[in-house]
Amino acid sequence: MGKVEEFEELRPLLFSIAYRILGSVGEAEDAVQETWLRYDASATRPDSVKSFLSATVTRLAIDVLRSARVRRESYVGPWLPEPLLDDPYGDPARAAELADSVSMAALLLLERLSPLERSVFVLRDVFGFGFDEIAATVGRSEAACRQLLVRARRHMHDGRPRFEADREERRELAGRFFDALLQGDVDGLRALLSADVQLVGDSGGKAPALPRTVAGNDKVARLLSAFYPQLRSLGVSFEASEVNGQPGAVLRDRDGRLLQILALDILDGRVHTIRSVLNPDKLSHLGPPADAWAVDREFRARRKRDR
Template sequence: MPEETTETLRPLLFSIAYRMLGSVGDAEDLVQEAFVRHQRAVTAGTRIDDLKAYLSATVTRLAIDQLRSARVRRESYVGQWLPEPLLTDGGVGAWADESAADPAEHAELADSLSMAFLLVLERLSPVERAVFLLRDVFDYEYGEIAAIVGKSEANCRQLATRARRHLAEGKPRFEAERAEREQLASRFFAAVAEGEVDELVELLAADVVVYGDGGGKAPQWSVPIAGASKVAKLLGNLGRTIRNFGLVIEPREVNGQAGALVRNANGQLINVLALDIADGRVQAVRSVINPDKLRHLGPLADLRALPGSSSR
């Protein structure tokens, strides 16, 4: 087995940090801080027998501290808060999650990256979140987790059980067959682009909900909109905007699920859409247009220029 290094462990550490924080930039900063602390420890002569354990503990503890302060910021966030989108399809700008040889395991890891799952995790305390992720997603032993979070093994087992109970009702379901999910997503985005409201109604669950995150920095609906008819009309209007401004919908895998990027004619990013698909219908649509949450994906469009283009 090859020797573990900071670089070979980076994907795992990012995976933990991102699921804890829901922020790509914060997760990357946190992993880099863990590396800095490791180097300081080595320079000071500290003996580190297990690099993975040391860095996992450092990243998790930093994430717990940051989550505690983030709760206050999110309470004052303008509009709906959504995680920063992560591209996971291996295309340009995509980040590769830790690999899993078993397809079922890979699917489970993808589900734990979804926006829906990350939002459900918000119900947990920072320590509960850490214990649940380390045990149920990353398969750490309770002894390892206890050392990381500074609790007894018995306490960690209790925290994991409590976390599972809190998550039980809200844990999202996704289409089991990837091919079916992608086919439905393709029909969905084609209907959006053409503004086919009737077709959209057929593809949406009766209780579908659309969420938008503009963060007060970009135009976006400020409250969730529910119901197939309302959501179809809203998406039909989005399609009209796409056609009028010459925008392009680029299907991509977002946070392990079907999604798309919306770009202007110059290829600059405007927003990211992520879908929850189950039972052959789109159950939820999440749109992130806050530019602060999209900078890691490349050049962004100037949204203020769009109305000007319309008038011309």
């Protein structure tokens, strides 16, 4: 097997490692591409191509993450990972196993870890690499890597998201939630939202967004019911979709351009968190982004006429 074939076979794994470390599709793809360039330029063949490529993409992702953390400190409003609709794994069973580790909730927990803790956790607990490989990758002893993993697990366990075990139950509840959402059914929404539900929006200052996180069953239900039915009247379409392995939806404007991604956390038969990604920079990898400001202006003008 040639270099190209070897690399392409491992590309899904490399992307999955980089995305979990970085929370960014674009940055993960760049890290994978740079990994290929380094592999292609290497004169010697490594004993294990998988170990070599995994180590290379991890080191690149660590370097990017260290600089990205500085940028995120000045990010406008809440920061959410770039949404991922399609898991790169061709094996549905393996993709299902990895779904919870790529959820928005899990990626936000990983944000609390140092770059080394995050990398060790991803390599060991998500992808099952040996401590010898991890130590060589991050440039620490095996004992140090075990300590990094202990700290990472402690942080992850303290806030670990717990999702419904049955994916079909999650999908069914999400369907009822989106039906109530589009019908403006306040009572129906209240019945499906947890008492302490949160609505979080990420626009990065580049699209209309909530000034802060909205919390509480009644507040969130009223806000959703007042907003989303109106969007449909403006030609906005809703498509149910898995977002980072969890129930969600894709919203497009009347020209089919991406307007918003919604992702849901579901626990104990209720929606606990609704995450909305509006920043066009975080949607462009999925297709042409919509002009959210134009949609917002039309929305406000329609509401003014209807009063």
